[in-house]
Amino acid sequence: MKSFYDHPSDADFFTPDAQAQAIADKLRQITSPDDTRAVISQWSQAAAFNLLGVPAEYPSHKPHLQAYQHIRLTERYRLYEKVAFISPILMFSAPGPGMAAFAVSGLGTEQQQDAFFSRFQQTLSWSCFAMTEPAQGSDAGAMETTASPVDGGYLLCGRKMFIGNGMIADTGVIFARTAPGPLGINAFIFNPQSAEISRYALELNGLKGTNLAHMQFDDLFIPEADMLGRHLKPTERFAKSAIATFDALRPCVGALALGVARRALHEWQHERRLTPSQSAWLSQMERRWLVVYHHGLRVCQQTEDKLAPENHPGMVKTSCVILAEELICGLIHRTPARDMRLLNTLWQAFRDVKAFEYTEGTRQIHRLNQGFSRPQEVNTCL
Numbered sequence: 001m002k003s004f005y006d007h008p009s010d011a012d013f014f015t016p017d018a019q020a021q022a023i024a025d026k027l028r029q030i031t032s033p034d035d036t037r038a039v040i041s042q043w044s045q046a047a048a049f050n051l052l053g054v055p056a057e058y059p060s061h062k063p064h065l066q067a068y069q070h071i072r073l074t075e076r077y078r079l080y081e082k083v084a085f086i087s088p089i090l091m092f093s094a095p096g097p098g099m100a101a102f103a104v105s106g107l108g109t110e111q112q113q114d115a116f117f118s119r120f121q122q123t124l125s126w127s128c129f130a131m132t133e134p135a136q137g138s139d140a141g142a143m144e145t146t147a148s149p150v151d152g153g154y155l156l157c158g159r160k161m162f163i164g165n166g167m168i169a170d171t172g173v174i175f176a177r178t179a180p181g182p183l184g185i186n187a188f189i190f191n192p193q194s195a196e197i198s199r200y201a202l203e204l205n206g207l208k209g210t211n212l213a214h215m216q217f218d219d220l221f222i223p224e225a226d227m228l229g230r231h232l233k234p235t236e237r238f239a240k241s242a243i244a245t246f247d248a249l250r251p252c253v254g255a256l257a258l259g260v261a262r263r264a265l266h267e268w269q270h271e272r273r274l275t276p277s278q279s280a281w282l283s284q285m286e287r288r289w290l291v292v293y294h295h296g297l298r299v300c301q302q303t304e305d306k307l308a309p310e311n312h313p314g315m316v317k318t319s320c321v322i323l324a325e326e327l328i329c330g331l332i333h334r335t336p337a338r339d340m341r342l343l344n345t346l347w348q349a350f351r352d353v354k355a356f357e358y359t360e361g362t363r364q365i366h367r368l369n370q371g372f373s374r375p376q377e378v379n380t381c382l
Helices: 018-029 035-040 063-068 073-086 088-093 100-107 110-122 239-269 276-304 313-333 340-356 363-372
Strands: 127-130 146-150 153-164 171-177 185-190 197-201 212-223
Touching (some): 018 035, 018 073, 018 088, 035 088, 073 239, 100 171, 100 185, 127 153, 153 171, 153 185, 239 313, 313 363
Antiparallel strands (some): 146 153
């Protein structure tokens, strides 16, 4: 943590630069969600992020960008931390198939995957993943959005909340109930720009500049061909879509929190003469940061290797967020009140990290999931 771009992991294909910082600063200032497209299009890395998660069967026409297609979960984890060191807004605002890629690649037929992924080969495109609801959160068992069978497809009615890029997405995946019970939940590819969808942007305190949307669906027609997993058993569909997505990305959300915390540490140390007690505290927090970071990396590696992870993915995210909160709070309390520039920076970091608490499930939900899962030896980093 000695210089702006020092990083504890091995070098990889993403190198943060001054342009990335300038783009992130612009994103913080936008007043209309539509401005996101214009700002991101100025970023030299936008085309690479547009391919993040696109399967290798859909190669980029620019070979130097294909590294993002072949990214492993451990590389994604490292990437998220590095991007968040600049600003997590970059990751939340970047184009690409995002979370929807996991559902489409796990559930989609060859024709569905062709239709979904080919757009990212051609141009910058944004996607969304619509599961969370205003009253039920991400509790899929209590989902109220319905997809009623009609001639040739389904009519979708209901509301979704906290949908990333919901205001600007070109495509996406939505979950809705086609029948009562846990096996009655299905995923569909849909067009977020359809006239039957009412959308409005949510006002944010943390992660300001992120396009989170409330979406209401009033008899949106979805062709039967856009239902994912029709060729699979009902018992397989949810596990290969939502569960697989969350298990893969929850540690990466934790990596975002760690990146924000590492940047806060960097800003706090800049041109500061530390007292002995501050140096001792800083050394302790850096060691704890590294322990949590490498713990998440190990869990990602175990998931890649199809091994039982030593900790639940949700608890990895929880450990990262808790440490990031504690670290940034400690920095705020150790900053003189007269240093308003630094305090404003640290408070922004604190608000951003608090927002991660509600990204991919709160810590209470993950603790319940861990408690009700089968007994196993679970590590903790805190």
